[in-house]
Amino acid sequence: MDLGIAGKLALVTASSGGMGRNIAHSLAAEGANVVLFARSADKLQAVAEEIEKKHGVKAVAVAGSMLETADVRRLAGTLKELGGPDIVVLVTGRPPNPLRDTLDENDESRWTEAYQTQLWAVVQVMNAVAPLMLPRGWGRIIAVTSASAKEPMALHALSTVFRSGVAAYMKGLSKEIGHTGITINCVGPALIDTSHRTGKSAYTAEQTKHRESLTPLGRMGTQEELCGVIAFLASRQAGFVNGSTIQVEGGMGNSLF
Incomplete structure (x- = not known):
């Protein structure tokens, strides 16, 4: 299926490795040009070169932090020079x-760090980048949150609170700017295999077995499956999906909605 995003410009944050890198690859595989934003300049440039070589699209690396105002403004400047983003992940x-x-969770510094990293970083980037999208008449904004934002999980208080905040922020924004042709959605993953980071599982065999038992599918989700959902939300076909959070957790949750 042609997702209709060939030639579009996509921004992917935290894309020097891990999930962000995989998402950038999945959009580039559909013909989208990508702007990569993360703190590690060397790693980011390597990913950009890797994407251009593999997919034949333009990939631009912008090194910086989502928490640094000057870096985010520089990112926005680069996006403006390129004509503005069509897709933001x-x-x-x-x-x-x-x-x-x-x-x-009684350490104030941990709450502050989680707020800045998981919620304020999103707000700061959106404040700088979303205005560039408004005149274009079409756009896709997708925030990766967590399944815990919808159904709290043990040991995930910080993630639950602040990723829920992201979902609420995105829901409100979707109502305010949907008339411009921009859709805004979240993806809430859990139980996704992360062995791509180190080449081996982050869990012991016992931990892996337990995590696999948490979903009716009896296995961990793959990066490809997560990225596929994100690529769909970025597509032309997803134009009537707006203000939603799509859970990618293999049916682990018990909520009907």
């Missing part, structure tokens, strides 16, 4: 480690 950092029970 917002990937943010993880909450502080180690994960803790809710009542053990």
Whole structure:
């Protein structure tokens, strides 16, 4: 199926590795040109070269932090020079480690870090980038949150609170600017295999077995499956999906909606 995004310009944050890198590849495979934004200049440039070589599209690396106003403004300047983004995929950092029970989350610095990394980073990028999209008459904005934003999970208090905040922010914005032709949605993953980061699983065999048992499918989700959902939300065909959070967690949750 032709997703109708060939030649579009897509921004992917946190794209020097991991999930962000994989998302950038999935959009580039559909013919989208990509702007990569992350802190590590060397890694980011390597991903840009890798994408151009593999997919034959334009890939531009912009090194910087989602938390630094000057960096975000520089990113917006680059996007404006390129004609403005059509697609924005917002990937943010993880909450502080180690994960803790809710009542053990009593360290203010951990709450501050989680707020800045998971919620404020999204707001700051959107404040700078979304205005560039408004005159274009078409656009797709997708934030990667977590399944815990919809159905809280043990040891995920920080993620639940601030990724829920992202979902609420995106829902409100979708109502305000939907008339411009821009759709705004979230993707809430869980139980996605992350072995691509190190070449081996981050979990012991026992932990992996437990995680696999949490979904009726009896397995972990793949990066390809997660990226496929994001690519669809970025597509022409997803034009009537707006203000939604799509769970990618293999049926782990018990909520009907």
